[in-house]
Amino acid sequence: MLIGLSSYAAFYQREASQKQALIEGYYLDKLPRLESEWQTEAEQIKARIEFSRILENTADLRWAKLNALxxxxxxxxxxxxxxxxDGQGKVLFRFGTEAHALNNIAVLSSGWLYASDRGEFYQVFQRPLWLGQxxxxxxLLLKSINNAVLKKLEIPETHLHLKFDSALLASSSALPKGATPFDSSVFSGINPHYVETALSWPGSDKLQLVIQREIHASFPLPDFLLRPVLAVVFVAILLWLGLGRWLQSTVLRVESVSAAASRxxxxxxxxxxxxxxxxxxxRKDEIGDLALSLQSLMQIVDTREHEQKAYLGTLALLEEAVLELDCDGRIQRASPGWSTLAHCDDAVGRKLDEFIHVEDLEALxxxxxxxxxxxxxxxxxxLRLGEIDGLMHNSWLECRFVSYWDESGKVAGLRGVLxxxxxTYLQEKQISHMALHDALTGLPNRVLLEDRFKVALRxxxxxxxxxxVCFIDLDHFKNINDTLGHKVGDRLLQAFSEVLNTQLRAGDTLARWGGDEFVLLLPDMQSEDSVRETINKVREVMQSPLNVDGADLSVTFSMGVVIYPDDGEEVETLFSEADxxxxxxxxxxxxxxxxxxxMTSQGIGKKELYIQNRLVNAVNSQRIQAWYQPIIEASTGACSGVEVLARWHDDELGWIGPATFIPIAESIGLIRELGQQVWLASLAAAESWQRQGLTLSIAVNLSKRxxxxxxxxxxxxxxxxxxxxxxxxxxxxxTESVALLDVEHAAERLxxxxxxxxxxxxxxxGTGYSSLSQLHEMHVDELKIDISFVRRLNDPRGLSMTQAIINLARALNLKTVAEGVEDEEAATRLRELGVDYLQGYHFAKPMPREDFERWLAQRNKS
Incomplete structure (x- = not known):
């Protein structure tokens, strides 16, 4: 007995040491991984905020948007x-109770925060964040380390406690009543014991995680001692009493099998x-084999029950419900998630129809x-949840069902996940609305307008x-933005759209085209006179001043109107004509x-209209040519690149200058198609030159559109x-005028x-009206000095102006290109002033691609 007790104590002590080593190793690995997960989550939150681009907007509304996000x-x-x-450490935004209550931000620099008044401990994660302008x-992200966090870290038979400077902050759970620390010197083998170890939390010496592990003997002491005692007693009795006692023990063994099965x-x-x-x-005989088989069977049954309980427990944690229905739609089984979704605890036996909205029953x-x-x-x-036990629910459910069969191969019922x-449904509706409506005025945008336009035409x-179709543009709207500010301009656009909307029919559509441009769609009109009457009514109403922030602002607008099918039958044609x-x-x-x-009936601009029609055909048939004018490096005289220019030759009108057809293309909305043809031709040429080993840059003009x-x-x-x-x-x-038309948006796009x-x-x-502050905000690399300055180099004032532009470019680390260099005298003077590149007829005129390649080959040869 003493030997058995000694062996059992040694075994118990070894098991305690192993468990202590295991839990220490487990949490030494777990804590850094947990810390890494929090770091990753902090990066993801930062990425979400930056990806939303909410903070790049300077308006105060961005904080409300961020709070909503x-x-x-x-x-x-x-x-x-x-x-x-912000960059100076000033608090711009707070989210959460502790963040609003925190007064001294400097305490967060240590990476930890202990809120003694609430007994909360936070770990602080700091990430750089781009705030736009x-x-x-x-x-700064505050992660609360509390009971819930420790509960997630807890594994079976362990109890976690978080201490800061020996003060207990949080606990996952308490030890069993009567449990005492394990001590091999006073080990009794009866009372429950536990082992304890303390680990420093990553990144903090004062914060400790105390881990207590319960010790349960894998083999009870009585059972451990029972075997040798029974064996000795059994042998002694067998030796003393012989076969009769052996038969009695056999009966007892058979009874033990029966008792085990009953138990x-x-x-x-x-x-x-x-x-x-x-x-x-x-004994290893028939009875022993029977006992082993029975034990194996009981273990299998026990394992299956534990697995089923684990699955059901896991299923209860999910935010989804699992249902099993019979062929009549009656609920046979339901997971705990269904009670949460349906707010009902007695769903089993009831039909699913009782929980679904009446309008969705037919689809179900x-x-x-x-x-x-x-x-x-x-x-x-x-599906939508309907009225359940007298309460109406407005919840949307996503359902997936499959059928299952019985042994005969017939469908026995349905199983589903809800x-x-x-x-998600509300967010989808909101996203759909945002995709089809203007964010400022709430009016339909171009996508929704074009869709309604096509429906109206059909x-x-x-x-x-x-x-x-009416194109509306507010007169002198830029002056309002420049004098009163963009916020007043935005509220003026809102007031304008609200007043105009009140005068429209239910089927009419007022859409924001962009900036201060609106489009009014008047479908199902009886005649042209009906259109004119509606527009006159709108004009009369809009003569009254608009109230913006308590002040009355008088606003006028210019409107262009086309009528289907009198003026055209295609959507693009009608939009272009209205523009x-x-x-x-x-x-x-x-x-x-x-x-x-x-316009057409009064004979206004008939020649221009004729050129417009010819230009439309030229653009549609890809007859706009790309010509190339060399750009010369001032210091070396080498050709460093080309400027790509648009040229148009009409079969009837001959060569038409870009000063004529470019404004026409802009006014009829073809400038993007025209520019696209020139752009693609220049890319093809650059690709060919690159394959030939030529290093040339290409300069391509961009229009406002x-x-x-x-x-x-x-x-x-x-x-x-x-x-x-x-x-x-x-x-x-x-061009300078386009870049500074809308400085904020142009700077963002550039x-x-x-x-x-x-x-x-x-x-x-130099031909626009830019200020130094505006130029500083533009993200540019080069300034092209206009030809009007180059032609006045012989004039002292013109020379001073050109020198000022070059000095300004140097101060801003920008390259300069002088356009319109027509003689060697001007080229020499510009080199002395410090111009980086030269361009003009003195070197070469704009020419087709083949002529330019011959010119370049001849220049390189010479």
Whole structure:
């Protein structure tokens, strides 16, 4: 007995040491990985905020948007509090209770925060955060280390406690009552014991994780001592009493098998049943084999029960419900998630129809019937919860059902998974609305307008009615932005759209085209007179001043009107004609309404209209040519690149100058197509020169419509990649007036192009009205000195102006290109002033690609 006790104590001590080593090794590995997960989550939150680009907007509304974004993603965020600081450490935004209560931000520099008044301990994660125009800021994330965190870290038979300077902060759970620390010197083998170890939390010496592991003997002491005692007693009795006692023990063994089976059947406790089987397993004979078989069977049954309980427990943690229905739609089984979704605890035995909205029952029955009849193997749908036990629920469920069969091969019922997608559904509706409406005014955008326009045209073609399309542009809107600010301008646009909307019919559409441009769609009009009456009514109403922030602002507008089918039958044609009519209204002094048919019937600009029609045909038939004028490096005289220019030769009119057809293309909305032809031709030429080993940059002009086209940068990069060119070899030229038309948006687009690798040049510099501050905000690489300055080099004032432009460019680290160099004297004077590149007739005129290649070969040879 003493030897057995000694051996058992040694075994118990070894087991305690092993368990202590295991839990220490486990948490030494677990804590760094947990820390890494939090670091990763912090990076993801930072990435989400930067990807949303909310903070790049300087408006105060960005904080409300950011707060809404964080609330929408709350359940996916590990951090309960966050702060956003600017570059000087000033708090810009707080999220969470602790973040709002925190007064001294400096305490966060240590990486830890202990809120003694609430007994909360936080780990602080700091990440740099781009604030747009605000520059580089900081994102501070506070991760609460509390009971819930320790509960997640807890493994079976362990109890975790978090201490800071010996003060207990949090605990996962308490030890069993009466448990004492394990001590081999006073070991009794009866009372519960535990081992304890303390680990420093990563990144903090004062924060300790105390781990307590329960010690349960894998083999109870009585059972451990029972074997040798029984064996000795059994041998002694067998020796003394012989066969009779052996028969008696055999009977007892058989009874132990029966008792074990009964005990397991009644209680389901494997340990007790196995202890009952121990007498039967004392010998390896038929009874022992029977006991082993029974024990194996009980273990299998016990394992299956534990697995089933584990699966059910895991299923209860999910935010999804699992249902099993019979062929009549009656619920046979339901996971705990269904009680949460349906707010009902007695769903079993009731029909699923009782929980579904009446408007969705037909769809549910149709889909389920297709499963029961074998027409489908699975179905998926969205349903709404209806009135349940007198309460109406507005939840949306995403359902997936499959059928299962009985032994005869017939469908026995349905099994399905249901989850709440209410938030997803609402977000999809919001995203759909945002994709089809203007963010500022809430009006339909171009996508929705074009869709409604096509519907209106189809309806008009059947009813022989007319459709009016009105392009509206506010007069002198830029002056309002410049004098009163963009915020007042935005509120003016909102007030304008609200007042105009009140005068429209239910089927009319007012859409924002962009900037201060609107489009009014008047479908199902009886006649042209009806269109004119509606427009006159709108004009009369809009004569009254608009109230903006308590002040009355008088606003006029210019409108161009076309009528389907009188002026055209295609959507693009009607839009183009309405745009032209609107521009004509502006040219007539603004505050005008111009009908496209009035323009043509009065004979206004007939020659221009003829050129327009010829230009449309030329653009559609790809007859716009790309010509190339060399750009010479001033210091070496080498040809470093070319400027790509558009040229048009008409079969009837001959050569038509770009000063004539470029403005026409802009007014009729063809400048993007024209520019695209020149752009693709220049890329093809550059690709050919690159294969020949020539290193030439190409300078291509951009129009206003091209620059502000959605996804413009992505399209350029895709086309450049197709021709195997580098964006750095391409110079995109924007005129000074276009670049400064809308400084904020132009600067953003130019920065986007520059970050993509393109070089940016300001063309015709000095002819606009830019200020030094505006020029400093533009992300450009070159200034092109206008020809008007080059031609006045002999004039002292012209020379001083050119020198000032060159000095300004140097101060801003910009290259300079002088246009219109027509003689060697001007070229020499410009070199002395420090111009980087020269361009003009003195070197070569614009020429077709073949002529340029011959010119370049001859120049390189000479």
């Amino acid at each position: 964080l609330n929408a993603q709350w359940e996916f965020i590990e951090f309960s509090n966050l702060l956003i600081l 605000g520059g580089q800021g900081s994102l 397991f059947a009644d209680s389901g406790r494997l340990r007790l049943a196995e202890s009952e089987l121990e007498p039967a397993q004392s 029955h149709t889909q389920c019937d297709s499963l029961i009849r074998g027409m489908k193997s699975h179905i998926g749908m969205r 989850r709440d997608v209410t938030q 309806l008009a073609s059947r009813t022989v009615h007319k459709v009016g 032209r009519a609107m521009f004509y209204a502006k040219s007539q002094g603004r505050n005008q309404v111009c009908f496209f048919r009035d 091209q620059l502000f086209t959605p996804y413009f940068t992505e399209k350029l990069l895709e086309e450049v990649s197709k021709h195997q060119l580098s964006p750095g070899s391409i110079i995109l030229e924007v 920065q986007e192009l520059q970050e993509a690798g393109f070089r940016i040049a300001i063309d015709d510099f």
